[in-house]
Amino acid sequence: MLNALSVDVEDWFQVGAFETVIDRNSWDSRECRVERNTDLVLELFDDAGVKATFFTLGWVAERYPALIRRIVENGHEIASHGYGHDRVFTFTPEQFAADLVRSRNLIENSAGVAVTGYRAPSFSIDQRTPWAHEILAEQGYAYSSSVAPIKHDHYGWAEAPRFAFRPVAGSDFLEIPVTTAELGPKRLAAGGGGFFRLLPYAFSRWAIHQVNERDGRPAVIYFHPWEIDPEQPRVPNAPLKSKIRHYTKLDVMAAKLRRLPQDFQWERLDSIVAREKARLAA
Numbered sequence: 625m626l627n628a629l630s631v632d633v634e635d636w637f638q639v640g641a642f643e644t645v646i647d648r649n650s651w652d653s654r655e656c657r658v659e660r661n662t663d664l665v666l667e668l669f670d671d672a673g674v675k676a677t678f679f680t681l682g683w684v685a686e687r688y689p690a691l692i693r694r695i696v697e698n699g700h701e702i703a704s705h706g707y708g709h710d711r712v713f714t715f716t717p718e719q720f721a722a723d724l725v726r727s728r729n730l731i732e733n734s735a736g737v738a739v740t741g742y743r744a745p746s747f748s749i750d751q752r753t754p755w756a757h758e759i760l761a762e763q764g765y766a767y768s769s770s771v772a773p774i775k776h777d778h779y780g781w782a783e784a785p786r787f788a789f790r791p792v793a794g795s796d797f798l799e800i801p802v803t804t805a806e807l808g809p810k811r812l813a814a815g816g817g818g819f820f821r822l823l824p825y826a827f828s829r830w831a832i833h834q835v836n837e838r839d840g841r842p843a844v845i846y847f848h849p850w851e852i853d854p855e856q857p858r859v860p861n862a863p864l865k866s867k868i869r870h871y872t873k874l875d876v877m878a879a880k881l882r883r884l885p886q887d888f889q890w891e892r893l894d895s896i897v898a899r900e901k902a903r904l905a906a
């Protein structure tokens with residue numbers, strides 16, 4: 625069973641949890657660590673022989689075009705995470721369409737290859753944005769991995785399917801949600817981010833096994849470059865819960881990530897999507 629590993633390429637000051645305390649106008653004056661951290665991720669993947677998908681902000685592509693090229697040269701998929709990490713439900717449909725075009729142009733100009741995948745910032749495609757998948761399909765995207773089919777305090781669309789589905793009638797455009805596990809009647813977030821970093825590795829291994837063995841489906845896991853960076857600047861005035869989530873176990877994250885390829889096989893999301901499309905068409 626092949627699983628999908630993905631990296632949401634954004635810097636420590638761009639995360640949703642800090643948006644109330646970090647003014648967007650201050651981004652350019654912050655210490656940028658995304659290039660260094662993403663290079664460390666590339667090294668880690670190279671050592672482990674892993675290919676993955678890098679959902680990258682247009683903002684990052686604009687400033688680090690050489691990084692975008694290195695991602696592509698290393699055999700990974702480059703995909704879009706929007707321009708400036710605005711959540712989709714804060715946009716009008718027209719604003720969303722414009723954000724997609726802007727970020728895709730910036731990424732493709734650096735990458736020299738076509739972008740066919742999209743991940744909404746903070747998994748912000750949900751019941752509030754019935755137009756979002758249609759706009760992605762209209763713009764020629766092959767897939768989105770933007771839905772967290774779970775109830776969570778910052779995000780989630782609890783009623784959404786747990787596995788790949790076609791959200792647009794008459795189109796083979798695919799939504800491939802981030803991984804959840806089931807414990808009795810309860811759905812558990814198991815796709816990564818804080819859950820992968822904060823909980824013992826054994827939880828993630830159990831969840832991915834369940835998805836692969838019991839459900840017979842690929843897992844979709846994600847993390848961020850800042851999660852392997854214990855030296856990143858601290859945000860002193862952030863809410864306590866956000867601080868705990870953001871800063872705990874940054875020092876063990878890289879070692880944890882190295883365990884994933886020992887236990888499971890990983891691929892780019894576009895390859896997984898092609899397999900899921902073939903399965904749904906059969």
Ligand SMILES: [Zn+2]
Pocket residue numbers: 632634705709745746
């Ligand atoms: Zn993000």
